Amino acid sequence: MINKLDGMTNNLDGKVDIPHEHRNITDYDVPQDYVIKLVEHDFIKTKWVEIEILMKKAFRYSKFNEEYKQEELPLEYTWSSVNNPSRQGLKHLVAMNMEGKILGVIFGVPTYRYEDEISCEIGWFFTSDELIPKARIKIADELFKRVHEEVRNAGFKEVVTDIGTQAGAKYLSRKHGYLHRPLENNTNRWVRYL
Numbered sequence: 001m002i003n004k005l006d007g008m009t010n011n012l013d014g015k016v017d018i019p020h021e022h023r024n025i026t027d028y029d030v031p032q033d034y035v036i037k038l039v040e041h042d043f044i045k046t047k048w049v050e051i052e053i054l055m056k057k058a059f060r061y062s063k064f065n066e067e068y069k070q071e072e073l074p075l076e077y078t079w080s081s082v083n084n085p086s087r088q089g090l091k092h093l094v095a096m097n098m099e100g101k102i103l104g105v106i107f108g109v110p111t112y113r114y115e116d117e118i119s120c121e122i123g124w125f126f127t128s129d130e131l132i133p134k135a136r137i138k139i140a141d142e143l144f145k146r147v148h149e150e151v152r153n154a155g156f157k158e159v160v161t162d163i164g165t166q167a168g169a170k171y172l173s174r175k176h177g178y179l180h181r182p183l184e185n186n187t188n189r190w191v192r193y194l
Contacts, residue, residue, distance in 0.1 A: 031135055034097045036146050038109065041082045044092055048079070050102055058126040062165040065188050074124045074164065078107050081123060088112050089154070093147055095127075095139050103128050104139040106147050113155040119191075120156045122147060124164060137175075144176050152194045159192040 044051065052075060059074055081090070089112025095103040108123025125143065127136040151159060163169040163178070169190070172178040178190045 031097055031103060031131070031139070034095055034103055034139070036093055036095045036142055038091050038111070038146075038150065039094050040091060041085065043094070044082045044105075044107070047094075047102060048082075051078075051105065054102055054128050054130075055124075055126055057129045059165070062167060064165055065163060065169060074126070078124055081108050087114075092123075093143055093150070095143055103131065104136070104143055106143050109147055109150055110156070111150060111154050118157045119160040120151050120154075120158075121161045122151070122159055125168070137171075140171065141175065144172070148176075148192070148194060157194055159194065161190055161192075162186070162188045163190050 055075055055078070064073070082092075087110060089110055091109050091111050093106040093109055095105070097103060104125070104127035106122060106125040108121070110120045110122070113120070125140070127139045127143075129136070131139065148159070159178075160181075163172060169178075169180075172190065172192070173180065176192060178192045181189050181191045183189055
């Protein structure tokens with residue numbers, strides 16, 4: 001039996017498919033069974049096709065900051081850093097469900113601190129736009145909690161980074177304490193003290 005009601009379909013299995021904009025967000029909609037793993041570059045390379053599709057979707061409507069004007073920049077920068085790491089000990093944090101589907105990633109997580117180094121930079125991040133907004137925030141919160149733990153354990157005292165999108169800057173400043181600390185030569189500089 002299939003009923004149509006304002007874009008909602010009652011399938012034969014008894015579930016109702018409701019477009020995201022019509023859903024009531026509940027904890028049931030937020031993935032409960034997922035893992036966050038610190039992975040090497042090879043893992044990212046093997047999952048790149050899936051990651052590329054997810055990143056294009058995640059950034060398609062983004063408003064980029066400063067020099068970050070093009071959608072391709074996150075992809076180009078990330079792929080380059082995976083293939084030619086800029087430093088020793090650079091890894092990536094990946095959130096995946098139990099079936100291995102990627103829910104979110106923070107790229108370029110430094111896990112090794114050079115002598116006299118106190119600050120580090122992290123790479124681009126995204127969450128899958130296939131998730132409802134509440135789930136995207138939950139995944140991002142867990143990823144950032146873990147990334148701060150990883151870089152703190154490596155001995156860093158602060159994260160100093162550019163934030164590529166307006167939504168990213170708003171989220172990271174409000175939820176994770178990133179402070180806008182512009183310099184004359186870099187107005188898009190953000191600091192998170194660990």
